[in-house]
């Protein structure tokens with residue numbers, strides 16, 4: 501298997517993550533030095549789900565490195581609409597492109613795609629599961645703006661159940677020394693259990709809060725997120741959850757002067773517009789840092805022979821994953837792959853416990 505796929509930042513050591521951040525900073529400092537580093541290379545962006553920042557920043561990143569891009573942002577304009585399998589699409593695109601960036605509404609799709617890709621493949625979001633390059637964006641921002649990735653008190657607020665950016669962010673920051681987390685959500689939208697397991701395994705302090713006003717006062721960073729409307733079973737359920745947590749001027753007045761506010765965007769109502777001019781509001785700047793992070797990632801995957809990514813060991817499992825949102829439910833040819841964690845058998849694609 502090609503050891504160049506970014507499915508989950510968990511597969512990278514902190515030394516590799518730090519290397520990526522250093523590279524992103526260097527590129528930001530002198531972008532002209534990198535103008536021809538990917539001459540002749542092609543990035544394919546396969547976006548089966550809507551996107552503004554992730555897709556465009558990947559495309560811009562490749563163009564700024566001298567490469568070119570192909571792809572689709574509406575699968576209905578591709579052979580997917582004729583019933584083509586993921587396996588076949590990936591096999592074909594692997595022959596056209598040097599690197600593939602994929603976003604898909606179903607959990608575990610990136611891992612599944614990587615089984616059939618002969619070129620590096622990057623997870624740009626797989627359902628409500630993970631979004632490692634958003635995390636790359638977030639940690640480049642943190643490193644540049646706070647100067648560190650450790651010793652931070654981090655508040656994450658909003659849809660912690662379905663927000664893939666939150667899952668990737670917590671998993672990554674849990675690897676760094678002495679970070680603690682305040683998980684701010686309604687009981688219905690609290691983080692999945694496997695994320696709590698990771699916090700406990702890494703001996704991270706965490707608390708659960710149902711009040712943004714109570715939690716905000718001693719945070720180093722507040723990570724706001726959108727309620728993920730498209731992941732709800734019904735519109736009523738979404739309506740009951742939307743606008744529960746809104747960061748406004750009044751709540752922000754209780755925060756420290758050096759607390760930074762990040763948001764993966766798009767914003768709906770969860771941050772009032774009058775906060776945008778506050779120096780602590782970094783979410784627009786964050787989107788720009790993301791482009792440098794993605795330039796660094798493309799370079800590492802295409803040019804750095806030492807930058808190898810070793811996924812955890814998985815084995816063939818006799819039973820199929822029972823998560824209805826897992827890619828194994830729709831792509832029938834996929835092998836049943838699992839791994840062991842804390843004595844439990846977990847699905848290799850979606851990280852849910854195999855029954």
Ligand code: NCD
Pocket residue numbers: 553554625631634664665725726764765766
């Ligand atoms: C996020 C995503 O797609 O998960 N957006 C992004 O990539 N910046 C967050 C979201 O859609 O709420």
